[in-house]
Each structure stands twice: as C-alpha cells, then as structure tokens.
Amino acid sequence: MAETVVSFVSDHLATLLREEGSLLGGLRQEVQLIKDELGHMKAFLKVAEAKEEDDPRLQEWIKQVREAAYDIEDVLDEFVLRFAGYRHHGFCGSLQRILKAIKSLRARHQVVSEIQSIKSRIKNISEGRQRYQVEFGINDSVTGSSTMNDSWRYSRDDALLVEEAKLVGIDQPKQHLISKLLEGDDHQLKAISVVGMAGLGKTTLVKKVHDDPEVRKNFPVRAWVTVSQTCDFPKLLRDLIRQLHKDLDKSVPQSIESMTTAELKEFVKDFLRRAGRYAIVFDDVWHVEFWNAIKFALPEGNYGNCVMQTTRKADVASASCTESQDYVYKMEPLSIEDSWTLFCNKIFKGNRCPAHLMDVAKAVLDKCDGLPLAIVAIGGLLASKDASRIDEWDKIQHSLGGELEGAGKLERVKRILSLSYNDLPSHLKPCLLYLSIYPEDDLIACQTLILLWIAERFVEWREGMSIEDVAWGYLSELISRSLIQVTDVFYEGLPYDCRIHDLMREVILIKSREQNMMTVTTGQPMTWPSEKVRRLAIHSSSNSSNIQYHQQRQFYCFEHLRSFITVRSTNPLLSKTFLSEVLRSSKLLMVLELGGEEIEETPNEIFNLLHLTYLNLYGTKVAKVPRAIGKLQILEYLNLGDTGVRELPVEILKLLKLRYLIVFQRVDPSGSDYGYHGFKGPSKLGRLQALQRLGTIDVSSGSVIVKELGKLTQLRELFITQLRREDGKELCSSLVNLTGLRQLSVDSVGKGDDYVDLNHHQHSLSSYSSCSFLQSLRVLIMRGRLEKMPIWITHLQNLVRLDLIWSGLRAEEDPLESLQHLPNLGEISFCGSYQGERLCFKAGGFLKLKQLWLRRMEGLRRMTMEEGACPHLQRLILKQLPLLEDLPSGIQNLSHLQELGLYEMSSRMMEKVENQEEESEDYRRMTHIPEIVIGFYTDDGRRRIRRLWGKKKKKTILA
Template sequence: MTVHIVSLVLNQLSVLLRDEAKLLGGLAQEIQLIMDELGHMKAFLKFAEAKEQDDPRLEEWVMQVQDVAYDVQDIVEEFMLRFGCNHGHGFRGHARKIITSVGNLQARHRIALEVQSMKSRITGISEGHKRYQSEYGTYGNVSASDPGNNSWQCNRDEALLVEEAKLVGIDSPKQQLICQLLDGCSQLKVVSVLGMGGIGKTTLVKKVQEDANVKRQFEILAWATVSQTCYMEEFLKDLIQQLYQGTGKPVPQEAASMNNTDRLKAIVKDFLRVKRYLIVFDDVWDVRFWDVIKFALPEGCCGSRVMLTTRIADVAYASDVEFHSYVHRMQPLSSEASWNLFCKKTFKNSSCPDYLKDVAQRILRKCEGLPLAIVAIGGVLALKDKSKVDEWKIVERSLLDCSDKLDRVGKILSLSYHDLPHHLRTCFLYASIFPEDYQIEEARLIRLWIAEGFIQGRTRMSQYEVARACLSELTNRSLIQLRDDSYDSSTRAYHIHDLFREIIVSKSSKQHFATTATGELTSWPKKVRRLVIHDFTGHTHRSICLKYLRSLVTFKSSEPSSKSLLSNLLRGGCRLLKVLDLEGAELEEMPDEIFKLYHLKFLSLKHTRVKIIPKSIGRLRNLEYLDLSFTAVSELPEEILHIRGLLHLVAYAFQHVTYEYDINGFNGFKAPNNIGRLLSLEWLFYIEANDASMMREIGELKQLKRLGITSLRRENGKELCSSLGRLSNLEQLYVQVSHKDEVIDLNYMKSSLSSSLENLQMLCLRGRLEKVPKFICSLQGLTSIELLWSELIDDPLESLQHLPNLQTMDLNQAYQGEVLCFKAGSFPKLEQLNILALSGLRWLSVEAGAMPNLLELGMANLKFLEEFPRGIQHLTNLQSLYLCHPNERLDAFLKNPFEDYQRITHIPEIFIWDDEDGWCRHPQFRQ
C-alpha cells in the first residue's frame, strides 16, 4: 500500500512544481529534493513490502516512509488550500496581495519550517534505505508481489489441515472431476479447479488422482506444486526428475546442469510423447506459467489430462482457447456439511452440548463454509475446556490470533492479498471500512475508490472503467464474491468472506489506513485520515484533532443525534476533507460546517431525509460528485452552477410501482435554468423535463455518459432528440414520461442524429410508445434495453431481434398482443430476458436457433398464458428460470410430470416466487 501512497504524493508534488513554481519561491528547491528522495525509495519499497513479513526492521522502515509521505501530502494540500490558483475568482490578479498579507506570511513561514523538517526526516529514512539495499543486494528482479518462499509450505499446510478431518461433502465434486478425466476424449484435456484459498482444492484433486479407477487409466501420474515463487528452470528440473523416477528410468545427466528452459521443455515433451499421462499443477498463480508449460505437453491422441488448481479465474480459463478444457468452481460447504465437519473435528464421536451451540454456530458462521478454517478452528476448540463457554467466546472474538494453527490459516489466506499489484492492494484494503456481512454496492465502492484517488484513468479508459476492471480482477482472484449478478451496476453487490475481512481489518489498523468508530470508542489515534462510523454511540470531544482527516464515511444508523455528531466531527478542524459519504445517516438538513470544506470532492446524502439544498452549496468549488438519490430533494438552487468541475449530479426518489396502475417509477429534480453551463457533467439523473428550453440545455453537456429524464411530455420529444444527437459520449439513457397516458415520442431521431449514439449501451424507456423508435434498430453497441409500460400494439421483437450485442432485455407491460415468438437466429447474444405483466399474452414460443446464449429467463404476472412456453427445450444453455405468480395452468404444468415435462428437465434451477419466503427452488429441481 505504501508504494501506492508514495506514487500519489509524487504526482501531487509534480503538479505543484509545475503549476505553482512562482508561488513556491525558495521552497521549490526543497520540494524537488523531497520528490527526488521519495522517487529513489519507491523502487526499493516494492521489494520491502514483499519482504516485510519476514523482517520487522523492513516493516518499521516501510511505516516510516508511509508516515512521511502522508505528512508531505498534508503540507502540499495545506499550501494549496491557502495559496492555490483555484482559491476563488480572480486570484491570479491578486496573488501578490495574498502572498504579502500578514496571515499568509506567517503561514508561509510555518510551511517552510515543515518542509525543512520533512527534508530532514526523509534524509534519515533514506539512510535506512541505503543500508537495507546494501544488505539485501540487487532487488530489481524480485517480483513486487513476492511474499517470500513459504508459499509451497503454506500450500502443504492447507492440504494437511483439510486432510486431517477427512473432508465431508467431497464425493459429488470428486465424481464430477473423474467423469471429466475419463470421458473418452482422445485429445489433451485441461481440467481446472478454481476457488479461494482454503476451500479444499488441493485435497479434492489429490483424492481424484489417488482414485483407483483414475490410476488404472493413466500410464504416467505426476504432481507438481507451482506456488507464487516458481522459477521455471528449477520447476522443469523437478518435474523431469519426478517423471523419470516414477517409471524407474534414470534421469538424463544433462538435465541437472541445464539452464536452457526450451531444452528442458523438450526433454519433458519427448518423455511424454507416446504416453497417456495425468499431471497435476497445484497452486498456479500466474497465466504466464501456463503460457510456458503448455509447450512441454504433447497433445497427441492418447487421452492425456492436465489438472490445475488455482485461486485466479484467468489462470483457470487460460487453456480454453487452445485445448479441450473444463473449469470446476469450488463452492463453500453447505450449512449442514459445515456443521458435520465442525463437530467431527471438535467433538470427535460426541455431539455438541446444548449450552455451546449458540457460540459454536456463531464461530462457524464466520467460516462461511471454508473447510480450511472449519478444520483449524475445530482443532483449536477440541483442546478447550468444554465446560468453559468463556474460552470459546475468546476464540470467537479473535478468530485468527488465538493459536498457531489459526495463524497459519491467516497466512494462507494472506497469500492472495500479497499477490496483488500495489494499486489493487489499496483497493482491497479499502473494503475493510464496510461492516461485517455488509452487501457492498458496486456503484458506491467504485465512486469512493475514485474520490479517494486510488484510480487513475488510462488511455481510452475512464476512471470508472478502470475501477470496474479493478473490481473484476478482485473477483477473478477469489477475494470478493458477487452477491447479485445483475447487469445493472447500480444494483450489483459484493461480499467479502469474514476471514478475509478480518485480515484486511487487521492490516488496515496496523497501517493506520482507517479508523472505525463503533460502540463507545474512546481512544482515537493521533492522526485520523479515514474515519468510518459504524453505529457510533460515544461522544466526540473538542480535544480530538481531525485536521488530517481526508474522508468520513457513515453506515446506516438509528443514532438520532447524527447532525450534532457530524457537526462536532466537522468542527474538529478537518479543512482538508475530500470525501464525505453520509449515506443512511439520520439527517434532515445539512450542517453548516459542510460548506466550509473547500477541498471536498465527494458528497453523498443518499438515503437521508434532507429536503433542501442551501445556496451555500455553491461554495464547494472543488466538488465533483454529488449524490442526492433517495432523498426528499426536489429542486436545486442556481448556485449549483458555480461548481464548474461537477462530474456527477444524481438526485431522485423512487416510488413503489405496481405492474398494472402506477406509471411513476422515479421522481426527478427541478434543475436551475442554464444547467448547460456545467460542461464537465458526465452523469445527470434524474432531471425533470420542465419545458423545451431545459431539453435544449441538455444538448450543451457534451461529456454526458449517463442521462436520466423524468416528466417528459410528448411535445418536448423533438428538442430531446435534437439534444441527444449532440451527445456522442452517451452510454446510458433513461427516459420516463410525466403520467401514464403520456407518449414518449422519439421518432424525430433521424439517421443523421442517431449515428451520434454509437456509444449507447443501455436504454430504458418508461412510458407509452406508439411504435418502437426506428433509431433503436441502428444501435449496434446496445447491450441492454428496458421497455416499461410501453403498451405496444405491434410485436416489439420484430424491431429488436437483430441487435447484434444485446445481452439483457426487460419487457414490462410493453406489449398488448396475444402472441410472442422468438424466431430462429434472433437475439444472438441475449443472456437475460424478463417478460413481465404482458396482460394480453396467451402464447409464447421459441424457435430452434433463437437466443442461443440465453442463461436466465424470468416470467411474471402472465395471467392469461395458455401453456408453458413452446420450444423452451431449444434454450439449451438456460441455467435459471424464474416464475413469479404463475397462473393456474403454469402451476399445474410444474406440479404434474408428464411427457412434455421433459422440455424443462435440462434447466438446472427453477425458482418460484413465494410472497412470504421470496424465491424458492422448485421441489422437482432440488439438488
């Protein structure tokens, strides 16, 4: 993480020297020296952070660098606060007056002394850098993410820990993998086992390889542990030795001294060329390993197999392009299997005493089905006095620190953290701010990453796109799990395993990354940079200094005094605050202290009861993100136009809707006249379409990527289309009418205008349509479309079926006809389809070749559907079918198996909505 912090500070110093050289005066030379020293240390930091676990001196040195980098950042931002060019209008014309004023002369003197102090500290730290560099020698070839040489041993520990309890729940996945190995395919096939650390990948694959049927089918069996510190030459030599010794043949003499990777691969390939082999590569961390080792494996036609275990999705799927491949994603143990394994390890042949069940269940829930953790914790508790519940509660409170065995679990899981690139470490560490078992909304996490400065834009990629890629990488590495696999990122949520959360919370505390105020917290660190409020019930005192605070994030709380608490915190001198996320706070109005936060970039009042945004909002000249969603704010003052750098402006309230009656999905906000002056805006939703002039103003916002409009009237359609024709960067468009009888008229979008929407990916139209607008058919990049309350008379599929990249489609009260037919060749990339409340629909059919990639189908409130969809058996890739309020005919079809019932037996999961229990798996499809 320190590498990332130093990089950010170096960028700030570079900008300061470039833009403020005149104002810096004699300080410029001192700043350059500090910048040079930090730059020299940055390269060694990558090595030091990789080795600090093994050397406490390096760990201390890294913390010194981090502290001084933070202090340099404080000085830079204090300077910019007082003297920066953006301090009010007409500053450059009055620079001399500002510099020579008495107050600012004193401030310059103080800042100059602080710069001198920083230079002295950095010089001392630099001496340590030179000493360690000399001690450790050359470090340029060492991986920045190299956690040391103990990963092989950790992997062995993982396998042994899980093996101790003869893992339960292994039979079914074992048989699946054996079937893949012995499926009769004569070509080389790669079978990968994917999952987070400690989930039992090694144990499972070992059981598969040791199976008698498997052993009989392969002439050569080999097991090679790869690990993070794999040096290919040594690895190949070890593999050659194992292969030859396994057949009793002498190892070629030249192999031991050979240093040519290509020649070593040739030896392996020649040995395996006419043999049927099964080789396991255990614990693969890097796609590059597969890119190298594949050239040592003859494909042939002997039916050979390769198995990989990995925590990283990209590694598991790396062989998919060139070889027959199969990926088995390991799942956590079920609640029942977890309890059986826990009791087996903890109580041997006895059952859990009743008085221990509550604390045992709480401990087990933290394991979340992770076999490694269950076995390790069970082993610890087996040695505890069963009559002393307090001893068990101590384990519960400090799960990973109460024994060497549990400490080993933490180290095994930590390997994934230390394998991350430095910028991803910071992003993952930031997830420690969220409460336990919290569903982390993708949109909130990404916006906070950006506001904190963790994400840098790349060529042809916005910050938001880069952040999405970072989140995807953390998911691929099995560090976080997707909770809601919705195409709409505003509803997508993630979850962190409790044990991973304990690890990053511990690292966050140790590195002073964030301070969490929860319960009756009375002890505050000397320097609080990130403050997180989790149901804080204590009191803040005037003695608390928050002058270093950069971000303040709250989580929904029932605390009635949120405003006074917030005012007390903001009065703590936090003038450098950049991020203020008050989502869910019990606020009815904004504290005045907020408007003094000149540096504030991010302000969220989401899910508060705030009704009015004062004119003082215009003082926040550096604000880039303002979220007023799910508040009572209905109008914004004219002063919002003073914030020329505003990128995201989000304000709306959601109204519950029913399928049949209510047309109002969102209440937008009334924007001031001349909203078109906010030229930097990238997100704007939902804005009320008050009149034609407001629709024309939207056309001035050329940077818009997301636009939401409410209360649209038919007569404003022409102006809206004209403005849309000017928004070439638009990616998402939401349009909602003013009332249920109003018509969305977008037929003014001629081909010359619609061509500017080539980047549009998501389109949502809420309101009546006389027909599907023609321009939609030309949107080649469209991936998602929602038609709500359209009440079309003509079949909408005729217009939409040839969209080449459409992946999701929702039809909600969109069509009045009786027949809907998905024709052969239609919707080639559609993955998710929802058909809701088509009140006249009686027959639904699917021709062979339609929707070949459909994975999920949802149907709701189809009251008059005569029969189950014809041709549903053609949807061979369908994974999930959701039925909400099926009518009597559909319900009878599902309950009474007969010949046609075979049409749906290929669907792995069928869910029925229950008004009390929510989505329930259909009993005929329980696995």
C-alpha cells in the same frame, strides 16, 4: 501499501512543481529534493514490503516512510488550500492578492517550517534505506524475493498428507475431475486447471485425483511439482526431472546440475516423449508467465498426456486451457451440510454437537463460510477447549480476528490468506484494504465501490481510457484473483454486487490497521489509535450516545482525516455535535459518505471542505441545497438520491469538475414502475461539461433545458423525467451529440393521456448507420405512453437491456416486431406496455435474450414461444397478467430456462401449475425447468412465495 502512498505523493509533488511552481518561491528546491528522495525509496519499497513480515526493523522503516509520505501529502494540500486556492483577476483581484499575501505571511512561514522538517525526516529515512540495501543485499532493480517462506512450504505439504477418510465433500468433484481426465482424444495434450480462493482445498482435491488407482493405471508416468509465488524455474525443472526418474526407478544424471534453462526444458521434453503417457501436476501457480515457460517442455505425443494445475487466479487458469478438451474447474466452498460434518468430525470425532453449544457452533461455522482450511483450523482450536464451558467457545467466536493476528492460534490461516494480498501489485493493495469499510456479510455495491476508489485517488489515469473503466479493471483483477466474490451481475456481465469471505475480511482488517489505512468503529467506547486517523468508518450499530472521544484529543485525531464514512446506519441520528466537530476539524476531507443518515439539512461545515471530491447524502431528509454548494469547486460526485431536493441553485454551475450528479425521489417508494421525481436545474446546465451521469433532470420547464442536454457531450448515463410531447424533437436533436451515451431513461409518467413522441427526428437521425448515439447505447428505459415505437430503436445494435413501462402500445404496434432481431438484446422488461391479446416470439428471434419480465398487461390472453425463439432464455417472470390462464405455448422449447416466476397470476393458471399429474402433457412441458416460483397474497393480505422444484424433487413452501 507504502509504495502506493509514496508513488502518489511523488506524482503530486511533480504536479505541484509543474503547475504551482511560482507559488513555491524559495521552497521549490526543497520540494524537488524531497521528490527525488521519494523516487529512490519507491524502488526499494517494492522489495522491502515483500520482506517486512519477517523483519521488525524493515516494518518500522516502512512505517516511517508511509507516515512521512502521508505528512507530505497533508502539507501539500494545506499549501494549495492556503495559496493556490486564492486566485483573483483584474485590478481588484491584484489588491486582494496583496492583502491575502500580507495576511498569509504567518501561514507561509508555517508551511516553510513544515517542509524543512519533512526534508530532515526524509534525509534520515533515506540513510536507513541505504543501510538496509547493503545489509539485505537488495538493489533497486530487484523485483521480488528469491526465497520461499518455509511455513508456506510446510502448509502445502500438509495438504498432501491428508487422509481421504478425513475429507468431506470431495467425492463428487474428485469423480468429476477424473472423468474429465480420462475422456476425450488420446492424441492431444490436455490441461485441467482448478481455481479458487486460498483454503478451499484445491491442493487436497487434486492430490486425491492424482493418486486415484484409475488415474495411476492410465498415466504410468506421474509427477507433482509445487510452484508457489517465488518460483525458481531451473530448480523446478531439476525437481521435475528427479521425480520422473524416481517414478520410473532410474538414476538421475549429474549433468542436470550444470544445464541451462533451455537445456533443462529440452531434457524434460525428450524424457517425456520416450517415457509414455504422463500426468503432471503443477500446484499453486501464481503467474501466467509460468505456463508460457513450462509448455515448451511438455510434448503432446500420441498418448493423451495430461497436465493439471491449481491456482488462485482465473487468468492463470484460463491461460493454460485454450484447446477444446481443456477444462477449468472452479472450486466452490463446502455446502452447509458438509461444513457441519467436517466441523463435528474435527471437534467431536464424528459425534453430535452438544445441544448447549449448537448456537455458538453455528455462529463460528458461519464465519468459516465453507472454507475447509478455516473449519479445520478453528475446529482444532475449539477441540482444545472444555466442551462443558460455553463461555470459552463464546470467547473464541468473538475473538477470531485476534487469533488471526500475531502469533495467535490461527496465524497459519492468516499467513496463507495473506499471500494473496502480498502478491498484489501496489495499485491494488489500497483498493483491497479499502473493503474494510464494509461490515461483516455486507453486500458491496460495485458501482459505489469503484467511485469511492476514484475519489480516494487510488485509480491511475490511463491514456485512452476513462477513469471509471480503469477502476472496473481493478475490480475485475481482484475478482480474478479470488479475493472478491461476485454475488450478482447486471447488463453486459459487469458485477453488480460483491462480497468478501469473512476470514479474508479479518485479514484485511488486520492489514488495514497495520497500514493505518482505515479506522473502523461501531460507535462503542474506544481509544482512538495513537497514529493519525486518516479514514474513519462508522458501522451500522453505531449509537450517537456511544460515539465517545476525548475532547482534548479531537483536533489531534481528525485534522488529518481524509474520509468520513457511515455504512448502512440504523442510528436514529448521528450525533450532531460529533458530526459538526469532525467536519469542522477535517479541512482536508475528500470523501464524505452520509448515505441513510437521518440528516434534515446539509451541515454548514461541509461548504468549507474545499478538498471535497465525493459527497453522498443519499436517503437523508435533506430538502434544500444551499447556494454555498458553489464553494466546492473540485467536487466530482454529488448524490442527493431519495431526498426531498427538487431544485438546485444556479451556483451548481460553478462545479466544473462534477462528473456525477444524482438527484431524485421515487414516485412510489415500493418500486420504480411509476418513475421518479427529478430536480429542476438552472437553464445553463450545459456548462457542466464534465458530467458523465445526470439523473434525474426534470425537463417540464420546456425546450431550453432539453437543448442544454445536447452540450453535455461526456454523458454516459442520462435520466430524464416529465418530458413533454412537444419536446421530443428537441430531445432527439440533443441525443445526437451524446456520442458516448450508454444508458438513457426517458420518463413522462404523470401527463395523463399525453404521449411520448420520439419520432420527430428525421433531420437529426437520418443516417442510422453512422449515428454514434445509436451505436453506443446499451440500456434504454422508456416510461410513459408511446403512440408507436420509435423508428430508430431497430438500429440499436449494441442494446443489451430494454424497459418499456406503461407504453400502452396498441395491438397493431406489436413491440416484438421491432425488437426481435436486435443482435445483443439480453434483457427485456415490459410493464403495461402492450394492449394486445397475444404475444408471439417467432423462430429465429431474440437470439441472445436471457431474461424476460412481463407485468401488468391486462389484455394479454396468449403467449407463444415458437421453436428456435429465445434459445438462450434463462429466466421468465410473469406478473399480474389476469387473463393469461395457460403457460406460454411452446415453453418446452426453452431448453435453457432455469427459472419460471409466476406472481399474482389468475387462479386458473396457479391451479394448472400446482396440481399437474406427472402423466399430463402440461406437466411434461414443465419438467425441464429446474425451478418454478409462485408468488401470491393470502386472504389476510400477507405475501407468500412457493417454490416448486423439478421432477422427483420435493416441494418446499417458504414464507
């Protein structure tokens, strides 16, 4: 983490020297010296941070470096705020500069003094670096530690000694892996990878597979090698050679001690080629490079040899599994039932949990979230407590974070989980620690998370890539490393929501506090940290009356604040006094997240935050944006979604760095079927050239604003409301210029019988094959009446999602005709889109469709799914189709269908689905569907959901 801060500050210094050198004057040499020293420290930090947990002196030195880097960042931003921000032009501007310089002599003297002080600190810290380099024998070219922590070695050995009788939930995955091991071609080397987060029991599972009698019989030559993070490859090969000789009762040649790596590989390969059928396990593999190195020592032969590996990282798992027989097994957490069994086995020796402990036991088990390592460790801790005293169990439940810290009883769990953090490259460490802003069990919106990373300056620009795409890459890597769990995806498979395991979150909180990354409070009385608070997150249980701070220390706490974040607040009103004080004293604030707070007007103090890049007021009661918004000239993200704002002042055009502008309110608060109220913007909106997302813009004022949209050539997402029919031609002309547009939403709801006409485009979209707009579009949402389907829709070769809402297409304008051959279309949602009586999905159509929603089409009587249509459909939702009385004809052809949802359908349809006899034809048409969900309203107006599970499974009714 310190390496990341130093790297960022070093880059910041380079930019300042390059672009603001004239303002530095005599300070230029001082700043250059600081930059050079930080460069030397950065190289040393990469190694020092890997060793800091085992040496308190290194910890203290790294802390000094980090705090010095933070202070340099503050001084630099203060400098820019005081001087670089004051630029004027012309004669009047010259007079202002002179006056400003006179007034700023004191400020300039203060900056000089601060930089001199920092230079002195850096010099002392640098002397410490040189001393530690000699003491630890580390030079700047070393990239990693060469020794492995003994406790980690012991923890892996422990997993190999677990008795099978004590294991829970292992039988099914064990048999599954054995079958994979024994099946298939006997003339090909088979690779099987088991992947999952730390503590899931990967090593234990693979050990039981490896030792199974059936496996031993089929693979007489066997070996187990622990790889781990700090792999000494020649040593590993020698260990493998010793195991193989011991397994075959042969003496180990002394010559292996002097062999080179290449000779050792050749020795292993020759030995295995002659030995017979082998199965080798490589446990705890961390790097793709390991497989690329070891595979040359493994002969394929003619015996069906097998290699298994365990890893926390998806890319490592897939790197070794490239052939048709290879297999990646994703390790899942224990089920609730198996978790409870393991928990009781550990604490009560297989007996029942006492009734008075049930509630606290379940709360503790929820924290473990199916992680066997945690269940066993926490179970062992609770087993030492008096079972008659519920207060002792309560104490453990509420202090798990403390038990993970330092030399707590769960320190081993922390150490194992921390290895994944320690293995991260420097640019990903702050991204992971940033997750500490989210409360326990919170679903994390991935889009919001990556935008916050960008605003915090964690994401590095890369040539040829947008900053958002780089950030998505960061998120993908954290997911691949099993540190973040995806809970939902949206179009193109991108993660929509994610979460972190509760105990991993505790480790992140510990690391975050150690690094002074984030201060998290629920508003309860607390003592602010002795270190400077740089990021403050207030969680949902905050109460304005409980947000307490010592008045005299307020300036000390918040003058260094860079981010102020409230998360899902249920607080009636964040204390105005507290918020005003924070904003007034935090002049370096970059991120302000107030989404959901009951703020009725934008605090005036915000407009003095000239470093602000991210401002979120989503879901507040703000109804007006003051003209002072123009002062926030480096603002990149402004979210006024679900507020009362309907118009933006002309001063918004001063925000030339603005990339995200989001202003809307739902017409119907319960959903989005009826569209959104947008905002009316200034007529010269095209000046905001950096915009990448614009929504929702009200274009009812006419063609002038529609034409301006064509100037926003960086747009990726565009949401339009109140489009007039006569402006359709102008919109098409503007869209041609938006060559990178990925998502388009066009809304005309509220115009009575008027139509959206997007077919006046022959002159502008005449060459479909070369039109960049048509090639880039991924998501299209059209809300409002269509006279006919736009001709160009058939050319959207990369479209993955289409929503047609209230289109009201006549029977002769069957929308399926235009859409069925779109090669990448994966999701369709029709709502009031079609007036015909029949929809027929024809054979060979919709080859990639996975999800289909049909709603509120009151004339629809029949649906047909021809054989070969929608071959990959997984989810079919039918809602409020009153005349549709039968299931779609041919539904039995949808072999991949996982869920059929029927909501507020006709009583005849409901009766047919719920009361089928197992011998009936209709029942047989449904038996392949794993889940059927029925939604309806009772006579008293309450909504009910009934889930019908597949054949031979019981029905369950849920409220």
